[in-house]
Amino acid sequence: MSLAKFPTICVFGLGAGTLDQMTLSTYRQLQETDLLYLRTKAHPVVRELQDLHIQMESFDHIYESHETFGPVYEAIAEQLIEKAKDTPEKTVFYAVPGHPLVAEETVQRLIDAERKGEIILTIVGGQSFLDPVFNALRIDPSEGMQLLDGTQFRGRDWQVTNHLIVTQVYDSISASNVKLELMEQVPDDYIVKVVVSAGNDDESVKEIPLYTLDHDFEMTNLAVVYVPPISDLEERYHTFQTLRDVIATLRGPGGCPWDQKQTHTSLKKYLLEETYEVLEAIDEEDDDHLVEELGDVLLQVMLHSQIGEDEGYFSVDDVIRTLTEKMIRRHPHVFHVDSHSENITSEQVVSNWEQVKQREKETDQKLLDGIPTSMPAIMMSYELQKKAAKAGFTWREAEPMWEKLQEEIQEWQEALAQGSDTESKKELGDVLFIIVNLARFYKLQPEEALLMTNHKFKSRFSYIEDRLKEENKTPNDSNLEEMDALWNEAKTREDQT
Numbered sequence: 001m002s003l004a005k006f007p008t009i010c011v012f013g014l015g016a017g018t019l020d021q022m023t024l025s026t027y028r029q030l031q032e033t034d035l036l037y038l039r040t041k042a043h044p045v046v047r048e049l050q051d052l053h054i055q056m057e058s059f060d061h062i063y064e065s066h067e068t069f070g071p072v073y074e075a076i077a078e079q080l081i082e083k084a085k086d087t088p089e090k091t092v093f094y095a096v097p098g099h100p101l102v103a104e105e106t107v108q109r110l111i112d113a114e115r116k117g118e119i120i121l122t123i124v125g126g127q128s129f130l131d132p133v134f135n136a137l138r139i140d141p142s143e144g145m146q147l148l149d150g151t152q153f154r155g156r157d158w159q160v161t162n163h164l165i166v167t168q169v170y171d172s173i174s175a176s177n178v179k180l181e182l183m184e185q186v187p188d189d190y191i192v193k194v195v196v197s198a199g200n201d202d203e204s205v206k207e208i209p210l211y212t213l214d215h216d217f218e219m220t221n222l223a224v225v226y227v228p229p230i231s232d233l234e235e236r237y238h239t240f241q242t243l244r245d246v247i248a249t250l251r252g253p254g255g256c257p258w259d260q261k262q263t264h265t266s267l268k269k270y271l272l273e274e275t276y277e278v279l280e281a282i283d284e285e286d287d288d289h290l291v292e293e294l295g296d297v298l299l300q301v302m303l304h305s306q307i308g309e310d311e312g313y314f315s316v317d318d319v320i321r322t323l324t325e326k327m328i329r330r331h332p333h334v335f336h337v338d339s340h341s342e343n344i345t346s347e348q349v350v351s352n353w354e355q356v357k358q359r360e361k362e363t364d365q366k367l368l369d370g371i372p373t374s375m376p377a378i379m380m381s382y383e384l385q386k387k388a389a390k391a392g393f394t395w396r397e398a399e400p401m402w403e404k405l406q407e408e409i410q411e412w413q414e415a416l417a418q419g420s421d422t423e424s425k426k427e428l429g430d431v432l433f434i435i436v437n438l439a440r441f442y443k444l445q446p447e448e449a450l451l452m453t454n455h456k457f458k459s460r461f462s463y464i465e466d467r468l469k470e471e472n473k474t475p476n477d478s479n480l481e482e483m484d485a486l487w488n489e490a491k492t493r494e495d496q497t
Contacts, residue, residue, distance in 0.1 A: 007084035007119045011107055012036075012095040013126020017200040019048040021127050029124060030054060033093045037083075039076060039106055042221050043097045044200055069105070069151055069168070077109035084119050091122075099128035103147065103167045129224070130165070132199025137226055139163050144229070150174050155181035160239055164227040175214035178225060182210055185238070186230060193226040194219075244316060247302045251310060264304055268374070271300040279448075283455060367391055379447045381436045389440070398441055405434045460490040 012030060015021040022045060030036065031052065038046065038058040049056065059076045066072045084092045100107045100123050107123070114121040134141060144162035150169040158164050169175050182190070189209040196204045200222075213225065236242045250259040274296040281290040305316035328335045371383045388394065395401050412427035439446040464486040468478055475483060 005088060007081070007088050008091045008122065009080055009084050009110060009119055010091050010093050010122040010124065011100045011110065012093065012124045013099040013128070014043055014045050014095050014097055015127040016098055016129040016132050016198060017044050019045050021045075021132075021199060023126060026124050026126055030093075030095075034090075035093065037080065037092065037094045039094070039096045039104075040221070044197075044222075073105040073109060076106045077113070080106075080110065081113055081119055097129070099126050101125070102128040102130060103149065127199075129167075129198055132203070133165060133195055133224055133226075136195050136198050136203060136205050137193065139226075150178050150225070153178050153181055155184045158182075158185060158227070159241075160185060160230040160236055161241075162229055164229075166225040166227070169223060169225050170219050170221050172214045172219065175219055175225075179210060179213040182227060186210065186227070186235060191228070193228075194223055195226060196220060196223045198222075198224070243298075243302060247299075247306045248309075251303075251306050259303070262303060262307065264307060267300060267303055271297070272374075274300055279451060280455075283451065376447065378432070378436060378450060381433055382440060382446060385433075385437050385440055395437075395441070398438065401434060401438050401441060405431070405438065408434050456494075460487055460494075463490040463493070 010029075012026055015023070015026075019027070030049065031054070033054065036049075036054055036056045038056050040060050040063075041056075041058045042060070046056070059072075059079070062072050062075050062079075066075070080092055080094055094106075094110075096104050096107060098104070110119070110121055113119050130141075130147070139145070141163065144159070146158060146162045146164050148157060148164065148166050150166045151174060153166060166178055169178055182192075188211040191207055192210050192213065194206045194208065194213075196202075196206075230236050233242070247259075250256045274293065278290065278293040278297055281293045301319065302316065305314070305319050308318075309315040368384055368387055371380060371387070373380070375383065385394070408427065408430040412424065412431050415423040415427045436446045439449065464483050465475060467486050467489070468474060468483075
């Protein structure tokens with residue numbers, strides 16, 4: 001090998017197992033090294049290299065100085081770079097298990113240093129552990145395969161129709177973390193495989209139910225976990241892609257006639273209905289009901305998105321992309337380095353949100369534009385007043401509003417006395433409008449308040465009907481005094497619960 005004149009590191013891949021699995025080129029070059037640095041001695045080929053009298057030093061001692069792998073890999077890379085800089089006339093030789101570019105974070109850190117111009121990096125490939133793992137499992141990666149790190153594993157990163165191989169599952173703690181994440185995707189008894197020492201004489205493949213992954217099984221740094229693709233459609237019901245496929249099927253040829261004929265306009269009423277049912281489920285504090293109703297709202301989003309895709313204008317990907325971009329743009333205190341973001345308050349977050357929204361608007365857009373006219377009247381009134389208040393058009397104290405309420409009630413009474421239906425509606429609207437303003441001043445949501453009263457009225461009247469039914473009567477058979485007494489009973493029962 002030629003001498004270097006710039007900090008140079010040469011990385012060797014030691015292969016997946018014994019010396020027999022090492023490439024001839026790697027074997028020859030290793031014999032020429034004066035000193036070989038090893039990420040770890042915990043590899044089957046190391047003992048054979050020692051028999052060849054190759055001088056080696058490992059970084060195993062660094063593992064004992066840190067609790068997580070990230071700092072370990074960072075320290076190893078930093079030491080290698082320093083050694084290369086201290087002796088630029090010599091190449092620093094470094095060896096890692098398997099192939100240097102397969103699940104090897106120290107090499108990725110060295111590649112970053114190369115990109116920054118700090119070192120020259122040479123990589124001598126070796127057989128990765130994947131080849132013997134594929135052979136042991138008898139799987140074809142071209143069917144779809146993912147390789148994920150067990151120390152950073154998140155179940156939602158797995159595309160469940162792919163073969164999954166999880167590395168760095170080396171002890172019961174890492175195995176437990178992987179198990180719990182996977183249990184969010186598959187049944188607890190889903191069969192997985194643990195492959196140990198793939199390609200070596202002591203290779204083993206063990207099938208186990210997922211829930212036992214961290215039980216009575218000794219994990220090593222030569223073990224990987226294999227999770228087969230989910231073939232059962234029912235077990236994929238929780239995935240977004242399955243939902244997307246179902247909606248596309250319903251709208252596609254041979255699908256559902258009702259879904260096929262829907263348009264953005266025809267679906268408007270359903271979105272409104274489903275939204276109110278979500279609010280009802282929230283008021284009921286019923287999680288199962290809330291899950292179902294949120295699903296119905298999501299169905300509306302998916303149907304509108306599929307219609308957009310069918311017509312060639314947009315897809316659900318565009319919906320998600322637009323939403324994600326907007327959330328990041330409107331949360332600079334979260335997604336960007338901001339010296340003023342550490343102690344930001346919720347009030348400042350709202351203020352920043354509104355400022356960003358305002359910058360996004362067209363310059364000729366009026367202040368009260370953008371509030372949907374299809375909103376329920378009370379909600380629309382609330383939003384109109386809130387926007388006007390931000391521009392300073394609002395009372396600063398409650399007293400003038402109470403006086404205004406009395407004035408509007410008197411004007412309504414006068415309109416009623418005059419028998420003018422049109423004027424009575426106008427004055428009633430003024431009364432409701434000022435009540436909404438009072439609610440906003442006291443930080444109460446009038447729409448929510450009225451919904452609560454509606455539910456309360458419905459519950460109490462149902463109680464009246466039930467009590468009358470015990471006497472073989474209906475409200476039509478009763479009088480106001482009797483029903484009013486039962487109403488008070490219902491109130492008393494509420495107070496006692």
